Amino acid sequence: MKEIEKLITGFKRFQENYFGGDQELFGQLKLGQNPGAMVIACSDSRVDPAILLDSKPGDLFMVRNVANLVPPYERGAGLHGVSTALEFGVCVLGVEHVIVLGHSRCGGVRALMQGLPEGALGEFISGWVNIAARAKERVLEELPHATADKQCSACEEASILVSLENLLTFPWIRAKVERGALILHGWYFDIDSGELVAYDPIQGRFIAMM
Numbered sequence: 277m278k279e280i281e282k283l284i285t286g287f288k289r290f291q292e293n294y295f296g297g298d299q300e301l302f303g304q305l306k307l308g309q310n311p312g313a314m315v316i317a318c319s320d321s322r323v324d325p326a327i328l329l330d331s332k333p334g335d336l337f338m339v340r341n342v343a344n345l346v347p348p349y350e351r352g353a354g355l356h357g358v359s360t361a362l363e364f365g366v367c368v369l370g371v372e373h374v375i376v377l378g379h380s381r382c383g384g385v386r387a388l389m390q391g392l393p394e395g396a397l398g399e400f401i402s403g404w405v406n407i408a409a410r411a412k413e414r415v416l417e418e419l420p421h422a423t424a425d426k427q428c429s430a431c432e433e434a435s436i437l438v439s440l441e442n443l444l445t446f447p448w449i450r451a452k453v454e455r456g457a458l459i460l461h462g463w464y465f466d467i468d469s470g471e472l473v474a475y476d477p478i479q480g481r482f483i484a485m486m
């Protein structure tokens with residue numbers, strides 16, 4: 277119960293911060309949302325984008341899933357959670373930036389590289405992380421003799437690029453990117469160093485942002 281009490285106390289602080297005092301942010305937000313950016317982040321409890329980026333309610337439209345993956349554009353059968361969020365964020369809300377935010381020590385990427393973690397049933401995880409199978413192939417080709425940890429780190433970065441490539445398979449995303457109305461970003465948070473780096477398409481690598 278301790279964990280739940282902590283959450284309820286946290287909600288009380290949230291109420292005080294955003295509904296009372298000087299900062300009645302929800303006085304405005306109840307009328308609608310107008311976020312400037314959409315973030316695709318991992319479900320990992322350590323990498324909450326709102327906390328990492330010190331943002332407030334209303335700032336970020338977000339979708340989180342295991343290994344921060346974007347599947348390719350695909351119509352027809354299936355329930356497409358990420359694609360739905362993209363359609364909502366890009367077409368309805370008109371965000372100007374989509375950020376794929378990866379991170380180090382990602383359990384989802386490790387499952388892609390090394391197989392399922394202990395306790396996994398094998399029902400959903402493998403199929404999902406296989407969205408980034410291309411990233412795994414690239415890493416094994418480029419770093420065949422690196423340690424497993426190095427290969428995982430490289431795959432965490434490479435899978436961000438796969439998600440960026442997949443974003444461009446959505447025709448309405450590609451169209452907006454081509455006319456300069458939408459900018460795609462690949463960011464990577466290193467849990468060990470606390471650094472945030474961004475993919476630079478000109479240099480073809482992730483570089484420090486500040």
Ligand SMILES: [Zn+2]
Pocket residue numbers: 318319320342343344379381382383384385
């Ligand atoms: Zn992760």
